[in-house]
Amino acid sequence: MTQMPMGAVPKKKEEKMKLFRKPNKNLFRQMKKNYSAYLFLLPKLILFTLFVAIPVVWAFILSFQKYKVFGSEFIGLENYIEVFQSEAFWIALKNTLLFTVVTVPFGVISALVLSVLIFELGKLSQSIFRSAFYLPTVTSMVIIAMVWRWMYNYDFGLFNYVLGWFGVGPVNWLGQSSTALWALIIMQCLIPFGVGIIMYLASMGSISQSLYEAARMDGAGKFKQWIHITIPLLKPTTLYLVLLSTIGSFQVFTQIIMMTGGGPGSATETLVHLIYKTGFRDFDFGLAGAQSVVLFAIILIFSIIQFRVLRHDE
Amino acid sequence: MKKMFKKSAIAAASLGLAASILAGCGDKKEAGNADEFKGKITIWDGPRWPDEEENKFHWLEAKIKEYEEAHEGIEIELVQVPWAEMGDKLGVAIAGKGWPDIAPVDISGSAISIDHIEQGVIESMDDYLDKKEKEDFYENALDAYTYDGKLYGIPNSITLHSMLLNLDLFEEAGVEPPKDGNWTYDEFLQAAEKLTFDRDGDGKIDVYGFSTYIMPGYYEAWPFFYKNGGSPLNEDMTEFTFDSPEIVQSIQDLADLKLKHKVAPETLGGNDVGGTFQAWANEEQRTVAMEPWATWAIGAAQGAYPTNFAVANYPTGDSKDPVTIGGVGGWVMMHQDDANKRAAVADFMKFISTADEQYHMAQHYGIFPARVSAAEMDPFKDNPEMTRAMEMSDQVVMLPRHPEWRKIDEAIQNELQLVFNGEKTAEQAMADAKKAVDKIIK
Numbered sequence: 001m002t003q004m005p006m007g008a009v010p011k012k013k014e015e016k017m018k019l020f021r022k023p024n025k026n027l028f029r030q031m032k033k034n035y036s037a038y039l040f041l042l043p044k045l046i047l048f049t050l051f052v053a054i055p056v057v058w059a060f061i062l063s064f065q066k067y068k069v070f071g072s073e074f075i076g077l078e079n080y081i082e083v084f085q086s087e088a089f090w091i092a093l094k095n096t097l098l099f100t101v102v103t104v105p106f107g108v109i110s111a112l113v114l115s116v117l118i119f120e121l122g123k124l125s126q127s128i129f130r131s132a133f134y135l136p137t138v139t140s141m142v143i144i145a146m147v148w149r150w151m152y153n154y155d156f157g158l159f160n161y162v163l164g165w166f167g168v169g170p171v172n173w174l175g176q177s178s179t180a181l182w183a184l185i186i187m188q189c190l191i192p193f194g195v196g197i198i199m200y201l202a203s204m205g206s207i208s209q210s211l212y213e214a215a216r217m218d219g220a221g222k223f224k225q226w227i228h229i230t231i232p233l234l235k236p237t238t239l240y241l242v243l244l245s246t247i248g249s250f251q252v253f254t255q256i257i258m259m260t261g262g263g264p265g266s267a268t269e270t271l272v273h274l275i276y277k278t279g280f281r282d283f284d285f286g287l288a289g290a291q292s293v294v295l296f297a298i299i300l301i302f303s304i305i306q307f308r309v310l311r312h313d314e
Numbered sequence: 315m316k317k318m319f320k321k322s323a324i325a326a327a328s329l330g331l332a333a334s335i336l337a338g339c340g341d342k343k344e345a346g347n348a349d350e351f352k353g354k355i356t357i358w359d360g361p362r363w364p365d366e367e368e369n370k371f372h373w374l375e376a377k378i379k380e381y382e383e384a385h386e387g388i389e390i391e392l393v394q395v396p397w398a399e400m401g402d403k404l405g406v407a408i409a410g411k412g413w414p415d416i417a418p419v420d421i422s423g424s425a426i427s428i429d430h431i432e433q434g435v436i437e438s439m440d441d442y443l444d445k446k447e448k449e450d451f452y453e454n455a456l457d458a459y460t461y462d463g464k465l466y467g468i469p470n471s472i473t474l475h476s477m478l479l480n481l482d483l484f485e486e487a488g489v490e491p492p493k494d495g496n497w498t499y500d501e502f503l504q505a506a507e508k509l510t511f512d513r514d515g516d517g518k519i520d521v522y523g524f525s526t527y528i529m530p531g532y533y534e535a536w537p538f539f540y541k542n543g544g545s546p547l548n549e550d551m552t553e554f555t556f557d558s559p560e561i562v563q564s565i566q567d568l569a570d571l572k573l574k575h576k577v578a579p580e581t582l583g584g585n586d587v588g589g590t591f592q593a594w595a596n597e598e599q600r601t602v603a604m605e606p607w608a609t610w611a612i613g614a615a616q617g618a619y620p621t622n623f624a625v626a627n628y629p630t631g632d633s634k635d636p637v638t639i640g641g642v643g644g645w646v647m648m649h650q651d652d653a654n655k656r657a658a659v660a661d662f663m664k665f666i667s668t669a670d671e672q673y674h675m676a677q678h679y680g681i682f683p684a685r686v687s688a689a690e691m692d693p694f695k696d697n698p699e700m701t702r703a704m705e706m707s708d709q710v711v712m713l714p715r716h717p718e719w720r721k722i723d724e725a726i727q728n729e730l731q732l733v734f735n736g737e738k739t740a741e742q743a744m745a746d747a748k749k750a751v752d753k754i755i756k
Contacts, residue, residue: 069408069433087750153589154580155601175584175735261529261585264731280405281720283427 056296062289072286079290089291091266092274093298095181099270100249103188108241110189111196112234116226118197119204130198137194145258148187149174152259174260177267184255184268196241203237204230239310243303250299271295345441346653348661352387355659357416358404360397363613363678373674377666388658408435413648415659419467420643428717431461437647438464442660450669455684458642458712468667469644471681473609474710475534476638476703477626480594483521483603487511495626495702496636499541499567502604502629506577509603523577525593525602528731529585530724533639533713534606538568540639540711541631546726547714547755554751556726557744564631566740569733583734595619608641612699613680625702627709640710642684676700682707718754725750 031038063079065072083089118129136144151158152173160170173183207230215225231238253272256262262269262277275295279288357378361370369375371394378390393414395403400418407413408430430436443465448456455469479491489508492501506523513520526535542560547553555561572578579602581589593602595615606628615621627636645663650656669691672683676693682704683689694700716722729743729750738746 069411069430069435154584170580172580172584172735175581177732177735177737263529263585263728264735265728265737277724279409280402281724282718283405283408283429285409 059289059292062285063293065286065289067283067285067289075286079287080294082287083290083294088266088269088274089271089294092269092271095266095268096250096252096270098181099185099188099252100246102185103249104242104245106189107193107245108196108238111193111241112200112231112238114192115197115200115204116230119201126201130201133192133197134194136191141254142258144191145255148255149259152183175264177264180260180264180267184252184259187255188249188252193241193245195244199237199241200234203234207233235310239307242306242310246302246306247299250295250302271298344653346655346657348654348657351652351654351658353655354389354391355416355655355662356391356393356414357662358393358395358400358414359418360395360400362675373678374666377671381662381665385658388662390662408648415650415655416645416647416663418470418643419646420641427720428461428715431466432717435649436466437650437656437659438466439468439647439660439663440465442657442664443468447664450685450687452684452686452689454710455642455644459644459646461715467644467646468663469642469684470667470672471643471675471679472640472684472707473643473681474638474640474703474706475537475606475608475628476612476706477604477606477628478594478611478615479624479626480600480603481622481624483509483600486513487521487603489603491624492626495624497626497629499629499631503571503575503577506571506604507575510577519576520601522579522602524571524604525578525582525590526606527581527585527587527590528583528727528734529587530720530727532587532727534608535568535583535730537606537628537636537638539564540637541567541629541633543631543633545711545714546722547716551714551716552755554722554748554755556751557741557748560632562740562744565730565733565744567631569736569740572734573736583731585731591619595621609682609700609703610680612703613678616697616699623699625699625706627706636706636709637711638706638709640707640712643681644684716755721754722751725754 062072064074064076066075066078114129114133118126118133121129150156154160154170154172154175157173159173163170171179174180211229211233212225215229220228251272252270253276256268256270256273257276260268262273271291272295275288275291278284278291357374359371359374362373364370365372371392374392378392382388382390404413404417404419413435439459448465451469452472455472456465459465459467459469477495481491484491484505487509489505492505497505509521509523510519511521512518528535539556539561541564544555544558544561544564546556548555569583572580572582579593581593584590590602590605591607591611591614593599594605595611596619612625615623628638630636645667647656647659647663650659667685669683669685669687672685672688673691673693675681676683676688680700682700683693689704694704713719714722726744726747729738729747732738733740733743
């Protein structure tokens with residue numbers, strides 16, 4: 001085995017160090033050189049600062065305060081202690097986790113399966129299905145929730161009507177603790193993950209056909225090609241979609257406020273609905289800020305875990 | 315009417331005393347001169363009754379035009395806000411210190427809390443309404459807007475809840491409505507049983523005797539809970555008392571209309587406000603014979619949803635006296651830095667709160683005037699249903715004016731939902747509510 005000389009830096013590590021060192025050293029020179037790119041970025045950067053960065057920082061500052069309209073007071077970690085001591089928070093966290101754990105894998109896997117099926121079709125059919133499955137993405141969740149509320153209606157709803165065909169009595173889908181959250185989960189699962197389908201189709205289009213030809217020559221069938229070529233090469237897209245939908249699921253809100261209001265009892269209470277109530281019903285913006293920071297931390301932890309598990313190793 | 319809100323007044327006085335000890339007396343503000351103000355005043359309002367062109371803001375638009383013509387240099391901007399969004403939007407506006415100058419607010423409702431008054435977000439009206447002007451308002455309407463001995467708004471309407479009976483369904487089932495609208499709970503239950511029937515003979519119930527919903531911030535069902543006496547909190551609001559035997563029994567009685575007697579649909583105690591109203595009023599449905607509603611529903615049943623109906627008291631229990639829950643609506647002035655503008659805003663608020671305006675609003679908008687002189691004009695002389703509802707004002711009790719009432723309300727209503735869907739008994743639910751409420755009030 002060849003020994004590396006003392007003090008020598010492995011080549012790969014050296015490259016990594018350069019990558020980190022160089023931009024810092026020449027930051028201003030680089031910025032000056034690429035000023036036109038920064039000018040193009042400026043409008044977006046201003047909007048991001050105004051509507052994302054500042055509110056996020058403000059929420060973080062609020063989380064350490066007892067909020068008052070005229071002169072809030074600093075109270076240290078009291079809001080965070082209240083968050084973790086609150087039964088409502090743990091119920092909301094449990095419901096949100098269940099919602100996420102079921103809807104994210106279902107959404108991503110169904111998007112992958114649908115994309116594979118659509119990819120096999122001709123150009124016109126592809127366009128039709130792509131548009132059809134993307135439609136819910138551009139439809140307001142308020143409208144979707146209203147439609148689904150009707151579908152779950154005890155007296156006139158579609159689901160109870162269909163159950164009636166099989167001699168099954170009507171179910172109070174949104175009125176019982178045992179069914180309300182699952183009704184929302186089923187609704188989420190049955191709304192096609194339009195962004196996922198579009199991204200998977202785009203990614204599949206960029207996979208070289210020579211790989212499939214080689215696999216076919218080696219005797220691999222469709223399923224084996226899918227398992228050994230398509231899925232591994234779609235891993236970066238899958239990671240992105242899992243992250244995207246996890247963040248979206250943790251932030252589920254519209255369906256809750258439109259369909260159940262968090263009830264019956266606390267059966268469908270979720271974290272963002274709890275934050276909304278704390279902030280805009282109780283006007284306790286300090287506590288709502290702390291809840292938001294905790295939610296941010298939870299999403300961050302989940303994202304890091306997902307990134308480590310699913311990242312595309314070179 | 316004079317007995318109205320007795321409990322509320324005691325609660326408000328207790329709260330006011332406590333607050334004055336804690337907060338001390340506020341600084342006296344300069345009254346200002348309205349004539350010296352030139353500029354813009356912003357007012358928020360929700361849709362009221364429509365004109366021929368279906369414009370539901372025509373009344374306030376006309377008043378604004380009239381005021382602007384008489385006050386050169388003053389511009390009044392009306393921001394139209396749906397009632398369902400009023401609370402949230404006002405909450406956001408307060409958080410961002412971007413509030414309007416005037417907002418329509420039920421001071422005991424969800425949009426504005428006592429905490430906001432303590433923080434100085436709402437201006438006192440004491441400098442702008444003299445003793446003689448105040449005497450024209452019902453004492454209890456003023457009480458609803460009084461905190462710590464100061465008046466924080468101009469009441470413009472009083473509402474209450476009543477039982478609305480669909481007389482067509484009563485006739486179809488051969489049931490006599492209660493004489494003079496008075497009945498005991500047993501009589502109500504007997505009527506509900508007869509009003510629950512299979513209309514088309516397919517073996518399924520098509521019409522139910524009773525229905526209502528349970529949601530935070532809604533109190534249609536609550537007068538039933540008071541039928542044997544009791545209240546959510548004790549008089550000094552330091553103890554949860556909705557777990558008393560008489561309250562627990564009343565809650566269970568109402569839930570048993572569905573769970574035991576089967577005279578209410580499965581949706582009793584759900585959160586579908588619109589669906590519940592449609593079931594009573596919509597000509598294509600009419601599947602529920604009796605529902606409790608606030609007075610706006612009387613106007614709706616006389617207008618958009620023409621219904622042959624009668625107004626009745628809530629049924630009585632052990633306490634023998636019928637009870638209902640009321641509310642007071644009105645205008646509040648949000649915090650102002652400029653004394654002259656404060657005076658101008660107050661002047662406009664008074665301009666839209668005269669006896670004539672309240673009389674006009676009572677006639678068209680299904681509310682009772684908060685001014686004695688407006689009520690004396692008899693706005694309901696051609697409206698027997700509203701007259702009947704107005705007679706119920708003596709039965710009104712108000713909800714506790716606790717600074718954390720919204721949290722307390724949610725803790726109670728969440729548990730009530732579980733009673734009505736059969737997951738808990740009233741006793742279990744109120745024991746659990748007590749644990750949650752005790753944490754809030756202690």
